Amino acid sequence: MNRGELADFLRRARARLHPSDVGLTAGARRRTPGLRREEVAQLAGMSVDYYTRMEQSRGPSPSRQMLTALARALRLTEDEADHLFHLTGEQPPRREATSTHVRPGLLLVLDRLHDTPAMVVTDCGEVLAQNALSRALSGDVLARPPQGRNMIRRFFLDPAAQELFPPEDRPVRAREQVAGLRAVASARPTDLELSSLVAELRAGSEEFARLWDEHEVAVRRAATKRFRHPAIGILELDCEVLVNSGHNQQLVIHTARPGTESYQRLQLLRVVGLQDLTPTSS
Numbered sequence: 001m002n003r004g005e006l007a008d009f010l011r012r013a014r015a016r017l018h019p020s021d022v023g024l025t026a027g028a029r030r031r032t033p034g035l036r037r038e039e040v041a042q043l044a045g046m047s048v049d050y051y052t053r054m055e056q057s058r059g060p061s062p063s064r065q066m067l068t069a070l071a072r073a074l075r076l077t078e079d080e081a082d083h084l085f086h087l088t089g090e091q092p093p094r095r096e097a098t099s100t101h102v103r104p105g106l107l108l109v110l111d112r113l114h115d116t117p118a119m120v121v122t123d124c125g126e127v128l129a130q131n132a133l134s135r136a137l138s139g140d141v142l143a144r145p146p147q148g149r150n151m152i153r154r155f156f157l158d159p160a161a162q163e164l165f166p167p168e169d170r171p172v173r174a175r176e177q178v179a180g181l182r183a184v185a186s187a188r189p190t191d192l193e194l195s196s197l198v199a200e201l202r203a204g205s206e207e208f209a210r211l212w213d214e215h216e217v218a219v220r221r222a223a224t225k226r227f228r229h230p231a232i233g234i235l236e237l238d239c240e241v242l243v244n245s246g247h248n249q250q251l252v253i254h255t256a257r258p259g260t261e262s263y264q265r266l267q268l269l270r271v272v273g274l275q276d277l278t279p280t281s282s
Contacts, residue, residue, distance in 0.1 A: 003057040006087040010055050013074040014040055043073035061088055068093070102128050106251065115270065117237070117254040123184045124194050125152035125177075128249065136269050137227060137235070137254070138164055152177050153197065156205040166226050166234060173225070178211040179218035186217065225254070232269050236262045 015034035041051040046066060053059035062070070067088060071081035082092035102120050110118055110131050117134040119141075121127050127141040127149045135141075141149050148154060154161035155177055165173055185194055201208040227235045237254040256263040 001061050001089045002087050003054075003059070006084075007055050007057040009084065009087060010040075010051075010070070010074070013076065013080070014055075017075060040070075040073055044069040064090055064093075102249065106249075110251070113253065116256075116266070119252050121151065121250050121252055123243075123248045123250060124181060124197060125150045127151060133266075133270060134254075136272060137229065150197070152181055153201065156201055156208045164227060166228050169226050174207060175211055175216065176218065176223070178208060178214075179216040182212065182215065183217045183219050227254075229265075229269065231272055232265045234262075235265050235269070236260070237266070 014037070017035045018033075019035060019039065037052055037055065038048045041048045044051065044066070046069070050059065054062065064085075067081075067085055067090065070076075071084055076084060085092040106120060107129060110120060110129055113131055114133070117137045118131050119127055119134045120129040130141060141151075148158070155174070162170070181198065185191075185198055188194055198212070202212060203209075221241060223239045225237055225239050227237060229235060235256065237256055240253045240255070242251040242253070243249075256266040
């Protein structure tokens with residue numbers, strides 16, 4: 001616990017707030033800007049002495065419940081609340097919500113990747129955006145009905161989508177998909193949408209149910225994967241995953257190593273473009 005940094009952070013966070021920001025009346029003229037210590041203590045539900053000792057770098061380590069109350073009382077942003085937890089040696093609380101809003105800057109990066117397939121997906125497999133070469137490789141996912149935009153659901157429940165991968169690669173890919181989803185589900189145990197997806201897959205796919213019961217866990221990271229295109233053939237691509245943890249989104253980029261046959265085929269795919277040559281779901 002960094003008591004000095006914690007004390008400084010609390011003092012500065014308190015000083016920037018006006019009583020009206022937190023629903024209090026200003027009352028008599030104040031000698032210094034910001035809230036008084038007793039006002040912060042009142043808002044956080046703690047004793048004035050306890051809070052004062054924290055600001056004086058001599059307090060005990062606060063509980064997680066107390067840190068949550070302080071973050072709320074001081075109107076901290078998510079980043080600031082995380083910082084407050086880190087200063088006391090605690091891990092910030094996990095946030096359950098998955099945003100489907102892709103920031104304009106991320107979309108701009110996606111469009112600039114004109115020579116390699118790339119897409120933005122949620123951590124549970126929902127495709128949110130694709131660039132042109134991604135659509136050429138695996139089809140225009142966003143043109144499908146909402147239920148058909150989840151890569152994991154399509155992998156296990158859509159026979160046409162399974163044609164995108166060589167059959168001999170399927171066991172490894174299936175295990176990766178389930179282990180990754182297991183890691184996400186354990187991190188967000190109260191996410192009802194995620195729980196519903198798992199229940200649907202367990203009911204609809206014996207393969208998924210069997211792998212889920214094996215309880216393997218693996219966070220999605222870099223890997224080498226093979227894709228099967230009906231006009232181009234097999235492409236062996238390196239997959240890099242860049243994580244936007246604040247929104248539970250991932251930028252997935254597939255690249256081919258220069259000088260390989262897959263690199264030449266990827267260049268050919270750019271020429272083929274968006275012709276409707278990839279398998280589609282019914």
